[in-house]
Amino acid sequence: MSVPEKEPAAFDDGPTAAVEEDDETADDETEDAGDTQDADEAETPAAAEDSDEASDSDEGDAPDDADARRRPGGAHARRVTPRQRLRALVTPRANKTQALIALACLVLGFGLSVQAQSTSSASSFSSLRQSELVSVLDRLTNRQEHLRGEITRLQQEKAALSSQNGEVARKAAQDRQDTLGILAGTEPATGPGIELTVTDPHGAINAADLLNAVEELRDSGAEVLQIGSVRIGADTYFLDTDGGVIVDGHTLTPPYRVLAIGDPHTMSTAMNIPGGVLESLHRSGAEGAVTESRSLSITAVRKP
Amino acid sequence: MIAVIALAVGVVLGLVLHPTVPTWLQPYLPIAIVAAVDAIFGGFRSLLDGLFDDKVFVVSFVSNVVVAALLVFLGDHLGVGAQLSTGVVVVLGIRIFTNVAAIRRGLLKA
Incomplete structure (x- = not known):
């Protein structure tokens, strides 16, 4: 136009x-x-x-x-x-047209600012539908119950710690020390777990494969790990070498024996899943075998 | 000019008075505003085309707002509120764009 x-x-x-x-x-x-x-x-x-x-x-x-x-x-x-x-x-002219446009613009501006304000001030919940609000409320209620339980537990613990003359406190501290020691690898540990034996007749396994196996075990809930005679900790390293793998300075040669404490069923399932550790070992020319055990003893420790 | 001033005055009024939007109006106000913006642009365009008529402008302004709100209301009660609001906003958005394009062609010849 x-x-x-x-x-x-x-x-x-x-x-x-x-x-x-x-x-x-x-x-x-x-x-x-x-x-x-x-x-x-x-x-x-x-x-x-x-x-x-x-x-x-x-x-x-x-x-x-x-x-x-x-x-x-x-x-x-x-x-x-x-x-x-x-x-x-x-x-600017004072006629009906301009007055009407002005009125419309006034209404529009008013509505705009009101809506913009209510949008910015209102919480995100105001735009949710009823069913969504109900599920949000449910989640909050559950969380509240959970937190209440935790409050009760912590209050009981606090009361016990302050009342019984240090005996409970000492025991709690000892428990904590044991747990942390096991996690850090400075304490021996016993518990249910699995034993993963990797036979490697052709020397096909390298450090990455072993690291992969260890990571898989950790993912599936292994709390304490030992490979050969080496306790695995947070800073354990794996290094390729002739005829074997260096783990934390110790040269390991096949067959590799990995001990893991945790839920045996979960860990052995994780090892056996398609594309998992056992299958990839098999594909690269080695063989792995998993044995579940009710009571496994890990004796190797790391120096603190 | 008066329109721009009125728009500014309206914005300031809204900021100063700070009215609370009633709950029943909350879903419809945004759509109504978009419809009003569409009507304003349509009016501006027709004014540039020399076709402006105040009666048509007022009627279209009011009916745009009412029909948009009514559509959303209907959609809410039919259970397709969200989809219908989206549809209304899309249609109004397209109209605003074409109106602005016509205004641009009229003013800038480009």
């Missing part, structure tokens, strides 16, 4: 291709304030000549007079470019 020359064509019977595009745009998009006019003008194209003289002088006030709706945009646009209309619009 931008080029004035095209405007009259928009209301002609046979518009050119380029103009037709503009025409469509006009019909579709101006529905808000323009659809009625479009219809009116389509019915009264002949009015174009009649109102030519009225179009120039009062384009800012145009919609005020009753004629405005029947004045075709084509005739109007012949004289007045959109820029001129904008200029006319920018000049």
Whole structure:
């Protein structure tokens, strides 16, 4: 609609291709304030000549007079470019059109700021549906119960620690020391677990394979690990060497024997899953065997 | 000019008065605002095209807002509230874009 020359064509019977595009745009998009006019003008194209003289002088006030709706945009646009209309619009005038636009803009601005405020101030819960809120509430209730239980337990522990003259405290400290010692590898440990034996007749196993096996065991819940005569700790390293693997400075040669304390069933399942440790060992030319044990004793320790 | 001033005044009013949006209105206000924005742009465009009519403008403004809110209301009660709001917003967004494009063509001839 931008080029004035095209405007009259928009209301002609046979518009050119380029103009037709503009025409469509006009019909579709101006529905808000323009659809009625479009219809009116389509019915009264002949009015174009009649109102030519009225179009120039009062384009800012145009919609005020009753004629405005029947004045075709084509005739109007012949004289007045959109820029001129904008200029006319920018000049403040106290007429009904400007007042109406102002009112609409006022309402819009008011609604905008109110909505923006309520969106920024409200929590994210306000937009959730009822079922989601119920599940959130459920989770919170569960968590609350859990935390309450923990409070009770800790309060009992605190009472026991402060009342019985240091005896309980000493025992708790000892327990803690044992646990940490086992985890750090400075204490021997006994418990249910598995024994993983890796036979490697062709020397196909390298440090990465062993590390992989150890990581798998840890993932599946191994708490204490020993490989050969070496207790595995947080800073254990694996290094390739001729005919074997160096673990923490000790040279290990096949067959490798890995002891792991933890849930035997979980760990042996983890070793046996497709694509797991045993299968990848088999693929690289070695064989692994898992034996579950009710009571496994790990005696190797790390120096503190 | 007056429109811009009125818009600013409206924003300031909203900030100062700080009214609480009633719960029943909360799902519909955003859609209604988008519809109002669409109506404003449509009106601006038709004004640049020389087709502006205040009665049509007011009616389209109000009806846009009401119909948009009504659609969302209907969708909420049919159980497709979220989808229908998305649909309404998409349609209004497309309209706003085409209106702005027409305004741009009119003003910048590009």
